[in-house]
Structure formats: structure tokens, C-alpha cells
Amino acid sequence: MNINENYRNLQDSYLFALVAKKVNEYKARNPGKEIISLGIGDVTLPLAPAVITAMRSAVEEMGNAATFRGYGDYQGYPFLREAVCGYYGKKGVFLDDVEVFIGDGAKSDLGNILDIFSPDNTVLIPDPVYPVYVDTNIMAGRSITYMRGNAENEFLPLPDSNIKADIIYLCSPNNPTGAVYDKRRLKLWVDYALEHDAVILFDSAYEAFVRDKDLPTSIYQIAGAKRCAIEFCSLSKTAGFTGVRCGYTVIPHELTRSGSPLNTLWLRRQTTKFNGVSYIVQRGAEAAFSAEGYMQIKESVDYYMENARLIADALSALGIWFVGGDNSPYIWLCCPGGMSSWEYFDALLSRANVVGTPGVGFGASGEGFFRLTAFGDRLDVKMALDRIGGIR
Amino acid sequence: MNINENYRNLQDSYLFALVAKKVNEYKARNPGKEIISLGIGDVTLPLAPAVITAMRSAVEEMGNAATFRGYGDYQGYPFLREAVCGYYGKKGVFLDDVEVFIGDGAKSDLGNILDIFSPDNTVLIPDPVYPVYVDTNIMAGRSITYMRGNAENEFLPLPDSNIKADIIYLCSPNNPTGAVYDKRRLKLWVDYALEHDAVILFDSAYEAFVRDKDLPTSIYQIAGAKRCAIEFCSLSKTAGFTGVRCGYTVIPHELTRSGSPLNTLWLRRQTTKFNGVSYIVQRGAEAAFSAEGYMQIKESVDYYMENARLIADALSALGIWFVGGDNSPYIWLCCPGGMSSWEYFDALLSRANVVGTPGVGFGASGEGFFRLTAFGDRLDVKMALDRIGGIR
Numbered sequence: 001m002n003i004n005e006n007y008r009n010l011q012d013s014y015l016f017a018l019v020a021k022k023v024n025e026y027k028a029r030n031p032g033k034e035i036i037s038l039g040i041g042d043v044t045l046p047l048a049p050a051v052i053t054a055m056r057s058a059v060e061e062m063g064n065a066a067t068f069r070g071y072g073d074y075q076g077y078p079f080l081r082e083a084v085c086g087y088y089g090k091k092g093v094f095l096d097d098v099e100v101f102i103g104d105g106a107k108s109d110l111g112n113i114l115d116i117f118s119p120d121n122t123v124l125i126p127d128p129v130y131p132v133y134v135d136t137n138i139m140a141g142r143s144i145t146y147m148r149g150n151a152e153n154e155f156l157p158l159p160d161s162n163i164k165a166d167i168i169y170l171c172s173p174n175n176p177t178g179a180v181y182d183k184r185r186l187k188l189w190v191d192y193a194l195e196h197d198a199v200i201l202f203d204s205a206y207e208a209f210v211r212d213k214d215l216p217t218s219i220y221q222i223a224g225a226k227r228c229a230i231e232f233c234s235l236s237k238t239a240g241f242t243g244v245r246c247g248y249t250v251i252p253h254e255l256t257r258s259g260s261p262l263n264t265l266w267l268r269r270q271t272t273k274f275n276g277v278s279y280i281v282q283r284g285a286e287a288a289f290s291a292e293g294y295m296q297i298k299e300s301v302d303y304y305m306e307n308a309r310l311i312a313d314a315l316s317a318l319g320i321w322f323v324g325g326d327n328s329p330y331i332w333l334c335c336p337g338g339m340s341s342w343e344y345f346d347a348l349l350s351r352a353n354v355v356g357t358p359g360v361g362f363g364a365s366g367e368g369f370f371r372l373t374a375f376g377d378r379l380d381v382k383m384a385l386d387r388i389g390g391i392r
Numbered sequence: 393m394n395i396n397e398n399y400r401n402l403q404d405s406y407l408f409a410l411v412a413k414k415v416n417e418y419k420a421r422n423p424g425k426e427i428i429s430l431g432i433g434d435v436t437l438p439l440a441p442a443v444i445t446a447m448r449s450a451v452e453e454m455g456n457a458a459t460f461r462g463y464g465d466y467q468g469y470p471f472l473r474e475a476v477c478g479y480y481g482k483k484g485v486f487l488d489d490v491e492v493f494i495g496d497g498a499k500s501d502l503g504n505i506l507d508i509f510s511p512d513n514t515v516l517i518p519d520p521v522y523p524v525y526v527d528t529n530i531m532a533g534r535s536i537t538y539m540r541g542n543a544e545n546e547f548l549p550l551p552d553s554n555i556k557a558d559i560i561y562l563c564s565p566n567n568p569t570g571a572v573y574d575k576r577r578l579k580l581w582v583d584y585a586l587e588h589d590a591v592i593l594f595d596s597a598y599e600a601f602v603r604d605k606d607l608p609t610s611i612y613q614i615a616g617a618k619r620c621a622i623e624f625c626s627l628s629k630t631a632g633f634t635g636v637r638c639g640y641t642v643i644p645h646e647l648t649r650s651g652s653p654l655n656t657l658w659l660r661r662q663t664t665k666f667n668g669v670s671y672i673v674q675r676g677a678e679a680a681f682s683a684e685g686y687m688q689i690k691e692s693v694d695y696y697m698e699n700a701r702l703i704a705d706a707l708s709a710l711g712i713w714f715v716g717g718d719n720s721p722y723i724w725l726c727c728p729g730g731m732s733s734w735e736y737f738d739a740l741l742s743r744a745n746v747v748g749t750p751g752v753g754f755g756a757s758g759e760g761f762f763r764l765t766a767f768g769d770r771l772d773v774k775m776a777l778d779r780i781g782g783i784r
Contacts, residue, residue, distance in 0.1 A: 001558040001589045002510035003650045007657055042462035052455035055672065059451060062636065063444035070434035070634040104496055104667070111665030112504075115531065118394035135664045139507065166393040197393045242462040243671045244454065258395045265399055272527045273503030275496070279635045280447065281670050 006141040013131055015361035019345075026349055036384040037355040038311070038372040041175075043240040045303060047284070048296035051239065054287035058280040072276045075267065076102025076248070080282045083289035084248050093220040099252050099263060101270060102277050102285075106205050106234035106247040111136045112273070113201065113230060113249070116265040117167060124165035126157050128176055128362035128369070130203070133169045142167075148365045155179040155323050155332060159192035168193060170219075171203035173210060176362045176371045177332040178324015180215050186222050193228035199257065200229040205247075208238040208301050209308075210327045226252035230262065237329065239288040239297045246277055246285045304329050307381045308374035314385040318392070329374040332359065336392040344370050344391070352387035398533040405523055407753035411737070418741055428776040429747040430703070430764040433567075435632045437695060439676070440688035443631065446679035450672040464668045467659065468494025468640070472674045475681035476640050485612040491644050491655060493662060494669050494677075498597050498626035498639040503528045504665070505593065505622060505641070508657040509559060516557035518549050520568055520754035520761070522595070525561045534559075540757045547571040547715050547724060551584035560585060562611070563595035565602060568754045568763045569724035570716015572607050578614050585620035591649065592621040597639075600630040600693050601700075602719045618644035622654065629721065631680040631689045638669055638677045696721050699773045700766035706777040710784070721766040724751065728784040736762050736783070744779035 023035060047055075061067035075081065081097040088095050103109045114136055123137050127146040137144055145163060149155035155177040170189060172181040181189075193200050200219065207217040219225045234247035251263040287293040312325035315333055322333035335344035341358030348354045359369030374381070415427060439447075453459035467473065473489040480487050495501045506528055515529050519538040529536055537555060541547035547569040562581060564573040573581075585592050592611065599609040611617045626639035643655040679685040704717035707725055714725035727736035733750035740746045751761030766773070 001513060001591060001649050003652050003654075003657060004508050004510055005650075007508065007652070007660060010660065044460070044462070046457045046460040047454045049455065052451060055451045055454075056448065059444060059447045059672075062439045062447075063441065065438045068436070068438040068632075068635075070436070070632075072635055104669075107667045108665060116396050116399065118396055121393060132664060139661070139664065199393060240460075240462075242667075243460075243464055245667065245670045257393050258397075260395050260399070262395075265395060268399060268402065269531070272524060272531070273500060275499045275634075275637065277496075278637045278670055278673050280451075280672060 004139065006139050009138050010135055015357070019355065019357065022345070022349065023355055033353050035349075035353050035355060036376070036380045036387075038376060038381065038384050039355045039357045040373055040375050042242050042375060043237060043300075044375055044377065045240055045300045047240050047244070048288065048293055048300070050287045050290060050293035050296055051284045055280050055284040058283035062280065069279050072279055072282070074271045074274065074276050076100070076277060077279070077282050080286045083286045087289050088218065088220070088250075091218050091221060093218050095250060096253065099250055101249045101251070101266065102282060103247050103249060103270075103274070104245045104277055105236060106203060106232040106249075107132055109247060109249040110201065110203060110232050112269065113266065114140055115269050115273075116262060117199075121166035122164060124163065124168045126169065126171070126174075127364060128155075128359060128366035129169070130171060130175050131362070146363070149177060149179070150365060151321065151334065156181055156185055158185060158188055161192070164196065166198050168198055168200045169203070170200055171205070172216075173206040173324070173328035174330070175206065176330055176357070176359065176366070178328035178330035179332070180210060180212075180327045182214065183216050183222060186216055186219060190219070190222045190224045190228060194224055197257070198228065199255070199262070200225075202229050202231045204231055205234045206237055206328055206330075207233060208297075209305060209329050211305065212327055215327055220250070220252070226254045228255065230255065235285055235288055238301070239285070239293075240300060241285070241288075244281055244284060246281050303378070304374045307376060307378060310381055310385060311372055311374060314388065318389055325374070331372040331374070333370050333372065335368055335370050339368075341367055341370055347391050348388065352384070352391050354384045354387055396531065398531050401530050402527055407749070411747065411749065414737070414741065415747055425745050427741075427745050427747060428768070428772045428779075430768060430773065430776050431747045431749045432765055432767050434634050434767060435629060435692075436767055436769065437632055437692045439632050439636070440680065440685055440692070442679045442682060442685035442688055443676045446685075447672050447676040450675035454671065461671050464671055464674070466663045466666065466668050468492070468669060469671070469674050472678045475678045479681050480610065480612070480642075483610050483613060485610050487642060488645065491642055493641045493643065493658060494674060495639050495641060495662075495666070496637045496669050497628060498595060498624040498641075499524055501639060501641040502593065502595060502624050504661065505658065506532055507661050507665075508654060509591075513558035514556060516555065516560045518561065518563070518566075519756060520547075520751060520758035521561070522563060522567050523754070538755070538757075541569060541571070542757060543713060543726065548573055548577055550577060550580055553584070556588065558590050560590055560592045561595070562592055563597070564608075565598040565716070565720035566722070567598065568722055568749070568751065568758070570720035570722035571724070572602060572604075572719045574606065575608050575614060578608055578611060582611070582614045582616045582620060586616055589649070590620065591647070591654070592617075594621050594623045596623055597626045598629055598720055598722075599625060600689075601697060601721050603697065604719055607719055612642070612644070618646045620647065622647065627677055627680055630693070631677070631685075632692060633677070633680075636673055636676060638673050695770070696766045699768060699770060702773055702777060703764055703766060706780065710781055717766070723764045723766070725762050725764065727760055727762050731760075733759055733762055739783050740780065744776070744783050746776045746779055
């Protein structure tokens with residue numbers, strides 16, 4: 001009996017634990033101080049009324065013999081898959097509803113999708129990065145190459161034809177940097193993937209935050225992407241579903257590798273290791289895509305984006321370099337005065353009583369950078385910005 | 393770019409598709425006939441009132457800024473983990489709440505648990521069997537040995553010290569056979585696992601159907617099991633949650649392999665590839681374990697078990713050999729008159745208009761056997777039993 005030895009190669013992620021520890025220590029030493037967090041990566045506004053109404057009614061259905069539902073469709077109820085297709089239609093992306101898989105969140109699907117690929121595949125991952133891309137591949141023993149984000153490439157690394165990769169992770173709008181690929185740059189990735197027989201795993205969890213009409217909100221807005229990309233999306237940030245749990249993954253019929261349609265492989269994986277998402281949750285998600293629901297969830301997104309604008313304006317006024325914030329709830333700034341990520345963290349905490357996330361926690365290329373998020377309360381954001389100005 | 397080549401070794405499961413096809417063809421040829429299904433493996437009674445009340449209130453919480461919840465605990469909310477511990481306490485099994493992992497169903501966890509084991513581990517699986525155990529290991533490229541169930545061993549295969557296995561699957565009460573290991577026989581498996589450094593994956597999804605006080609409802613009722621077994625359970629059949637999605641997996645602290653606590657490895661797997669179960673669902677599950685909720689879900693289980701008793705009595709009166717039905721919602725019978733599984737299926741369908749599931753669909757050792765389930769409506773069950781008598 002052996003365990004999966006690859007687990008021994010994982011590094012424990014101390015980032016948020018260390019942040020919490022430092023904050024708690026500061027609070028213990030300074031009991032009177034009011035700390036404001038711009039580090040939070042979780043939504044704070046309640047669910048939209050249309051979503052609540054739909055879930056309320058689904059709960060009642062489940063308590064009634066005439067309307068009770070047992071096992072649903074492994075891939076998600078057709079009503080929700082069709083709602084997702086309708087949402088894509090408005091982006092000019094036309095999908096067959098069996099190309100859409102309803103799951104319990106983008107994180108689960110991003111991790112589990114690796115089941116269908118060979119462990120011998122090489123992986124290309126941006127740095128800084130959402131740690132899930134790295135850890136899931138270490139668990140499977142895959143070889144990882146990093147592509148560096150930096151101020152020069154605006155934290156939007158581009159393909160290098162000298163580097164061979166089978167699986168490529170892209171996240172746009174990006175977590176943690178908030179940077180967004182435009183169509184020209186995303187096309188370079190699609191062309192690279194098609195040329196190298198690679199598959200792009202495209203994480204579009206933050207697509208609802210894109211304001212600029214010219215920026216892509218789905219990789220399938222790029223010609224050829226249906227032949228090389230799987231798209232992962234979620235209602236977590238779009239509709240405040242972080243505690244409700246619902247996402248969707250798109251695998252177009254055109255996407256085949258080694259002669260196998262990846263849609264069929266993923267369906268086989270899901271029917272074998274998954275039993276679908278709660279009916280109540282699926283009804284809530286359907287309502288989020290309705291005309292009424294969509295207007296309501298857009299209001300919450302607008303609220304967060306106004307926070308982001310305030311943060312971006314304040315940083316601009318201070319002359320601090322940053323990306324993100326215009327089409328994303330994340331703002332990625334260059335620590336002022338040449339401070340390291342943790343130096344700036346300590347300075348903000350002790351002198352401004354504001355908490356953010358040190359960029360180096362997302363990868364070596366994040367050193368010297370810092371993440372702020374727009375998910376807080378408006379008054380807190382304003383108060384935090386007043387205090388941040390003095391730290392340089 | 394290569395796919396996971398192991399997927400090519402999977403056989404398509406045609407069992408339920410073939411059953412459906414035959415039934416539909418019969419209906420098309422005989423439009424007036426009323427078909428009764430005793431093949432259904434899904435619950436039919438609505439959720440308990442206490443569960444509905446709890447989910448109703450959780451939905452309202454999520455619509456209110458003051459009570460809204462975002463991301464929960466990866467491992468499940470403490471309130472639900474503690475409720476599960478309380479349920480185990482009544483069985484005389486005492487768990488620490490961090491030994492309990494809340495998930496979206498036993499099937500997901502039974503599949504995903506394999507992530508933490510080496511692909512080189514050998515696997516021992518009973519035949520007939522729930523196909524998920526087989527397919528998940530084929531996907532990982534593991535070598536599988538089968539242990540045959542038959543009338544002689546009452547479909548409860550016992551360890552053979554000549555066979556070496558690292559991972560052992562046991563399901564008791566069993567799907568598909570309804571057979572239940574008693575403490576003596578389960579102890580033989582625990583001893584074998586301890587001696588061979590193996591891990592037992594114990595599927596107790598049907599434990600709520602056990603009526604005989606002397607039969608184990610958890611493998612941890614057997615001395616030593618905490619050092620060699622992971623237990624998977626679900627609210628699907630216990631509380632009618634097949635469409636709600638909630639289960640739990642227990643990994644005791646004592647269970648270590650290759651020097652690593654399996655609890656820690658699974659926690660690492662879940663924090664990396666999973667984001668928890670819907671808050672609303674977890675509140676519903678908590679209510680199912682409350683005094684009021686448990687009384688209500690027991691009523692549904694009793695209803696199904698009365699169906700099972702009626703089926704078992706009818707088969708006994710007909711002199712048909714079977715196991716199950718007394719402590720399980722499944723009845724596994726020997727097809728009368730030496731018929732094969734599919735011959736009996738065809739005879740029942742065409743001459744009695746009753747549908748069941750051919751045993752051979754669950755593995756080669758199921759040939760000549762047949763599965764009936766107790767999840768139907770009482771009147772349907774009685775009518776079906778009246779008709780079955782004539783088929784021999």
C-alpha cells in the first residue's frame with residue numbers, strides 16, 4: 001500500500017494563514033484599532049431576489065410528493081444548460097446544450113478535468129497564479145513550466161514558440177492580477193494551441209466584471225478556440241454563489257485529441273465520479289440568467305466595480321503603478337518605495353490598519369506587488385483609501 | 393498532447409440504457425399495458441418536513457445582507473460535522489468532527505478518494521458490484537482482482553489470504569445484492585486489512601435500512617477498523633437526498649499509510665479540488681439528523697422497508713431463493729426455472745409487465761440473478777407481486 005507520492009511534493013499554502021496570523025497578532029497588541037480588509041476574495045452582498053424566489057419555490061417542490069425530484073441529469077438539468085447557452089448567445093457564442101456541463105464550481109472542474117489527460121502532458125502556467133492550477137498538476141505528477149508575468153507584459157504573458165506545452169492555463173480577467181487579455185493577444189494563444197496540439201484551460205470566472213465592450217468575455221469569441229479550449233465559469237462572483245456552489249464547464253464538440261472528443265471523455269468522468277448539482281441550486285442559477293435575475297446580479301457587480309474604480313482612481317492619484325480594477329474586481333499594484341510584498345503588507349497593516357494580500361504569495365513573479373480586492377463595503381473602501389495614501 | 397489512455401479500457405455501461413430500450417420497445421408494441429417498475433434505484437418519497445423547514449430558512453438567510461454566507465468550510469460546516477458525530481455516537485462510534493468530511497455525495501468521494509493512493513496499488517472488488525468501484529480504478533490504470541459472490545457465500549465474499557490487495561471495496565448493506573455483513577464476517581476483513589497493510593473503502597450508503605440490531609451499521613463498530621478503513625455514507629437513500637446532494641466521508645486520525653495520515657492527504661485533496669457543499673443543503677442535512685428530522689426520515693425508510701418485506705414474503709412463498717430485503721432496500725433473487733438474467737427480465741416484462749434489473753449487468757457473477765428494489769409505491773409493489781407469481 002502506497003500513497004500518491006506526488007502529494008509529498010506539494011508545498012503547504014501558508015499565504016492566507018500567515019495573513020490571518022499577522023492580523024490577529026496586530027489586533028492583540030492594538031485592541032482599539034479598527035482594521036479594514038481589502039484582501040477578501042469572497043462576495044459580501046446577498047443573493048438576488050429572483051434567485052431567492054426560485055430557490056424558495058424549488059425547496060417547496062422537494063417537500064411535495066407530486067413535484068419531488070430525485071437524481072437529476074449528471075450533466076445538469078436541461079433548463080439550466082439552455083439558460084447558459086442563452087447567456088453565451090448574447091456574447092455571440094453559440095453552443096449546443098450538451099457542450100455545457102453544470103458542476104458545483106469552477107474550482108472542482110478545473111481540478112477534476114485533469115483526469116482525462118495523460119500524466120505525461122506538460123503544463124504551462126502563468127506566474128503569479130491561482131494556486132489550484134499548480135497544486136492539481138503536482139498531485140498528478142505533471143511537469144510544469146511557468147510563464148512570467150511582469151510590468152513589461154502587463155501581467156499578460158504571451159506564447160513563446162520555443163516552449164512546448166500540452167496544457168495551458170489562462171485566466172482572464174485574471175486572479176490575482178486583474179489583467180485582461182484583449183482579442184489580439186488571446187488570438188496568439190489560440191493560434192499557439194492549434195499549432196502545438198495543446199489544450200487551453202480557460203478560467204473565465206470573472207468575465208461578468210468586464211466593462212470594455214472590445215474585450216473578450218469568452219475564449220470562444222476568438223476564431224478557432226472551439227478546437228483548442230475548454231472554458232470554466234462560475235456563478236460564485238457573477239451571482240454571489242460562493243456559498244451556494246454552481247459553475248459550468250464548456251467542452252465544444254470540435255475539441256478532440258488523440259482521436260477522442262474531450263466532451264465524451266469528460267461526460268464519462270462526470271457520470272462515473274459525480275452525481276450532479278442540487279436541484280434547488282440549479283433553479284437558483286437558472287433564475288440568475290433570467291432577464292430579471294440578470295439585471296439584479298448586474299447591480300451587485302456594478303457595486304463591486306464602483307469600489308474597484310475608487311481604488312484605481314486613488315492609486316492613480318498617488319502615482320502608484322497597477323493593473324486591473326477597470327474590468328476586474330482585483331487591483332494588482334507595484335508596492336511603492338521599492339518595498340517587498342510583505343514589507344508593504346506590514347506597513348499597511350501597522351500604519352494604515354488596512355489588510356491586503358502580498359503578491360509574492362501567488363508566485364515568485366508576484367514579489368514587489370500587492371493585491372487589493374473590490375468585494376468590500378463602500379464606506380470601508382473609502383476609509384481604507386484615505387489611509388493608504390500616507391504609506392509610500 | 394495525449395488523453396488519459398486508461399479511458400480506452402472502460403466499457404460503456406449499457407445496463408440501464410438497454411433496460412430502458414427494451415421497456416420502450418415493449419410499450420410501443422403494447423400501448424394498452426401498464427408497466428410497473430421494481431427496478432428503480434432512486435427514492436420517490438418527498439423530503440421530510442424538518443428538512444424543508446431548515447432549507448427554507450437557509451434560503452432566506454442567503455437573501456439577507458445580515459445573514460448571507462459566502463465560502464464555507466472546505467470540509468463542511470462544523471454544525472453538520474458535529475451532527476454527523478452525534479449520529480455516529482448513537483451507534484457507539486465516537487469521532488472527532490475533523491474526522492468527518494462533508495461532500496456532495498458518496499459517489500463523488502468514492503471516486504475522488506483514489507487521488508490520494510498510488511496508481512500501483514492493487515484493488516480487490518466484489519462481483520457483482522456497483523460499477524463505480526470498477527470504472528474509477530480502470531481510469532487510474534490500477535490492477536483489479538475480483539472476489540466472487542454466489543449463493544454459497546450468500547453474496548458476502550470473505551478474505552483469501554493468498555490474494556494480495558492494497559485497496560478493498562466493501563458495500564454493506566450491499567448494492568446490488570442487499571446482503572449484509574455480520575460482525576464476525578466484517579471482522580475477518582478488518583483483520584485481513586490490518587495484516588496486509590490494506591485500506592478498506594467501506595460504502596455504508598444503505599446503513600439506515602438495517603433493522604437487525606446485531607448487524608453493524610458502521611465498520612467502526614469492529615475493533616481495529618479505525619486503523620484500516622475509510623467509511624463513505626450519504627443522505628441520498630437515508631433522507632431522500634438523491635436530488636439534493638449531500639454525503640459524508642470518515643477518515644479516522646489513526647489511519648496512516650506510508651507514514652502519512654490519510655485524513656491530512658484527503659483534506660489536502662479537498663481544499664485543492666473542492667469548495668464545499670451548498671450552505672442551504674448543509675442546513676437541510678443537519679435537520680435530517682435532528683430528533684424531529686430523524687423520526688421523519690425513519691418513517692420513509694420504514695415505508696420502503698415494508699415494500700421490501702412484501703417482496704421478500706412473496707418470493708419466499710414462491711420458493712424463490714434470494715438475499716436482501718430484510719435489512720436493505722434491495723432484493724437479489726435467483727431467477728426461477730434456471731433462466732438467465734436477461735431471460736427472466738424478458739419474461740417478467742412481457743408476461744407480467746414488471747421491470748427489474750438483470751443481475752449480470754452488475755458483473756459476471758450476477759448471471760442467473762435479478763435485482764428488485766423497494767423504492768416504489770406500495771400499491772404498485774403489491775400489484776407487481778401478484779403478477780410475478782406466474783413467471784417461473
